[in-house]
Amino acid sequence: MIKNFKWLLLVSLTFMACNSDDDVAPVVESSDGKPLTAGSADFSKYVALGDSFAAGFSDNALFIKGQEGAYPNILAQQFALVGGGEFKTPFANDNIGGLLLGGNVISGPRLYLNGTPVPVEGVPTTEVTAHLSGTFNNLGVPGAKSFHLLAPGYGDVAGVALGKANPYFARFASSATTTVLADALSQNPTFFSLWIGGNDELGYATAGGDPAVNPLTPPATFEAAYKGLVAQLVAGGRKGVIANLPNITTLPHFHVIVYNQLTQANLTVEGVNMVAALNAQLYGPLHNALAYLGQGDRIKLLSTTENNPLLIVDENLPDLSANLKAVLMGGGLDATTATVMGQIFGKARQAVSTDLICLGASSRIGKAPSVPADGIASPSPSLSQLGITFPLPDRYVLLPSEVDEIEAATIAYNLVIEAAAEANGLAFVDAKTLMDQLNSSNGITANNFTLKSTFVTGGMFSLDGVHPSPRGYAFIANKFIEAINAKYGSNLKGVNIGNYPVLFPATL
Numbered sequence: 001m002i003k004n005f006k007w008l009l010l011v012s013l014t015f016m017a018c019n020s021d022d023d024v025a026p027v028v029e030s031s032d033g034k035p036l037t038a039g040s041a042d043f044s045k046y047v048a049l050g051d052s053f054a055a056g057f058s059d060n061a062l063f064i065k066g067q068e069g070a071y072p073n074i075l076a077q078q079f080a081l082v083g084g085g086e087f088k089t090p091f092a093n094d095n096i097g098g099l100l101l102g103g104n105v106i107s108g109p110r111l112y113l114n115g116t117p118v119p120v121e122g123v124p125t126t127e128v129t130a131h132l133s134g135t136f137n138n139l140g141v142p143g144a145k146s147f148h149l150l151a152p153g154y155g156d157v158a159g160v161a162l163g164k165a166n167p168y169f170a171r172f173a174s175s176a177t178t179t180v181l182a183d184a185l186s187q188n189p190t191f192f193s194l195w196i197g198g199n200d201e202l203g204y205a206t207a208g209g210d211p212a213v214n215p216l217t218p219p220a221t222f223e224a225a226y227k228g229l230v231a232q233l234v235a236g237g238r239k240g241v242i243a244n245l246p247n248i249t250t251l252p253h254f255h256v257i258v259y260n261q262l263t264q265a266n267l268t269v270e271g272v273n274m275v276a277a278l279n280a281q282l283y284g285p286l287h288n289a290l291a292y293l294g295q296g297d298r299i300k301l302l303s304t305t306e307n308n309p310l311l312i313v314d315e316n317l318p319d320l321s322a323n324l325k326a327v328l329m330g331g332g333l334d335a336t337t338a339t340v341m342g343q344i345f346g347k348a349r350q351a352v353s354t355d356l357i358c359l360g361a362s363s364r365i366g367k368a369p370s371v372p373a374d375g376i377a378s379p380s381p382s383l384s385q386l387g388i389t390f391p392l393p394d395r396y397v398l399l400p401s402e403v404d405e406i407e408a409a410t411i412a413y414n415l416v417i418e419a420a421a422e423a424n425g426l427a428f429v430d431a432k433t434l435m436d437q438l439n440s441s442n443g444i445t446a447n448n449f450t451l452k453s454t455f456v457t458g459g460m461f462s463l464d465g466v467h468p469s470p471r472g473y474a475f476i477a478n479k480f481i482e483a484i485n486a487k488y489g490s491n492l493k494g495v496n497i498g499n500y501p502v503l504f505p506a507t508l
Contacts (some may be wrong), residue, residue: 003204008034009123011090011333020270031130031484032233037490038401041191041239042193043084043190043216044082044083044191045077045137045188045476045484046076046085046137046193046489047138047139047141047191047192048072048075048140048186048193049139049180049192049196049229050193050194051140051198051199052140052141053467053468054069054072054193055070055138055141055168056070056073056140057140057142058110058464058469059111059463059464060097060108060464060472061097061408061462062097062099063508064508065095065508066504067089067091069474070138070473071473071477072137072140072193073138074495075193077495078493078495081492082490082492089136089137090136090138090172090176091172092272093121094125096109096110096122096123096506097109097123098123098126099126099128100124100125100127101129101161102129107124111462111463112463114506126171128167128171132171135174135183135186136172137187139315141154141166141200143166143168144180144313144331145196145199145217146194146196146200146341147217148166149180149225150228150462152177152179152460154169154177155169155176156176156177158176159277177194185233187428190238191239192233192241194229194241194244195429197413199212200222200266201216201245201406202412203229205248205370205402206360207358208396208397208398210375210394210395213375217404217409219315219409219413222409222413222416223412223416226413227420230242239425239427240426241426241429241483242417243428243480244417244431244432245410245417245432246410246431246432246435247407249356250435250436251466252359252454252461253358253465254359255356256362257358257361257362259353259355260309262449263307263308267308268420275303275304276399278302279302281285281302282383283390283479284301285333286341286345287299289331290324292327293324294319297349298348298349298350308350309350311348311351311389311392312350312392313393313454314348314397316399318347319346319347320347321482323342324341324345324346325338325341326338332415333461337380340379344378344380349391355398356397357396359464359465360395361396361397364392365386365392366386366445368384371391374393375395376393378390408412427483427487429480436455438453438460443458446475447498449495449497449498459472459502460475463503470501471498471500471501474497477495478494481493482494501502
């Protein structure tokens with residue numbers, strides 16, 4: 001077997017960010033030339049509830065510049081022109097990104113584009129245990145699911161290391177026992193925004209549909225939590241804006257790594273193409289044994305000229321571990337090696353076009369599997385290249401059945417959100433339709449700039465493939481403003497998205 005496989009970078013990306021000015025001046029005139037007005041809304045005390053999108057998370061981290069461009073912050077700037085009050089954000093300590101817990105790094109620095117996405121230099125300085133005092137209007141909490149906003153103790157710093165509390169909320173929660181919603185309502189807000197639910201499915205999706213890593217929120221649980229949130233937020237006739245959820249599996253995070261990612265160059269080591277050796281030593285014997293068992297389509301010989309599919313685990317397949325062992329031993333393989341191959345490939349197959357590979361796999365393909373990084377280790381040193389001689393585990397792959405499961409949950413969540421908007425007379429942002437348009441060939445044009453969902457070059461998403469770019473957040477803010485204008489008769493113009501960079505540079 002190949003013992004020194006060298007994994008080449010998946011893509012080489014070069015892209016110039018537009019306009020990286022530090023400050024963006026607010027627009028002071030309306031789109032129709034008439035005076036700016038709040039309409040029937042009262043923006044004097046605005047609070048924003050949500051997850052990482054509300055917080056301004058970008059490039060796989062939370063950092064000051066990203067937070068400054070969060071869509072609630074942009075909304076607050078526009079609200080300030082028509083009577084909106086102060087809007088406080090629990091800022092990180094730096095523009096490196098990442099978190100410390102007791103001095104230990106628990107979340108790494110942000111990414112920047114250097115041919116491919118790589119972490120910026122430096123060590124995070126945002127310490128979770130260094131509690132921020134006061135109240136905050138931006139209550140966006142990265143990682144929060146719908147029911148977390150109602151959960152007492154979600155901001156208890158003592159629970160962070162145990163996985164029972166959120167490190168971002170622990171930095172600024174008013175007490176160890178409070179809830180995100182309670183901290184919002186304690187400020188007697190006059191207007192709110194609520195965009196929550198993405199993590200109810202996203203965590204499951206980015207974990208490859210592995211419930212042991214991050215479970216999918218049952219629709220009934222989401223419905224109870226969401227109705228409870230809205231009921232308290234609208235009490236007393238309070239106005240606000242809410243948004244539904246895009247199809248999570250259409251995010252670029254799931255479309256950068258393709259099923260047949262293994263090029264001939266990837267399978268070449270020190271100038272020697274290893275396809276023939278792989279076919280002779282691994283793929284051929286496996287194919288023959290599986291064919292004998294009537295499962296020959298699971299693993300076929302590698303092409304010597306075309307791209308080749310990744311090896312993956314498919315938990316929906318019947319486990320052929322014992323059968324493979326018996327067949328391989330019958331073909332003359334020793335019992336120890338046959339046992340190991342049965343264990344590794346009993347539920348393995350080559351990926352097909354309907355499988356979605358998570359972006360997180362990009363740094364693991366070709367590497368030796370390890371329990372800390374991948375949840376599994378190889379019993380054989382000679383079968384130790386993820387995706388090539390050892391199948392990618394479930395956490396890196398969304399199977400078609402899992403995609404269907406996530407999309408069904410999204411439909412159910414959105415029915416709840418849309419019903420809440422209708423029943424309570426709230427402004428409504430149709431984020432699902434917007435994402436569908438971003439995925440279209442034409443994308444969406446605004447302020448003479450075209451946004452698409454394409455990774456890096458589309459302009460809408462940051463380098464983690466999930467969270468918006470600075471320009472993407474400005475676009476989202478404008479869509480919230482459009483919904484508010486339509487519902488409450490306000491006359492806010494929004495911002496020119498061209499004044500916001502597509503990507504953040506290495507140094508801020």
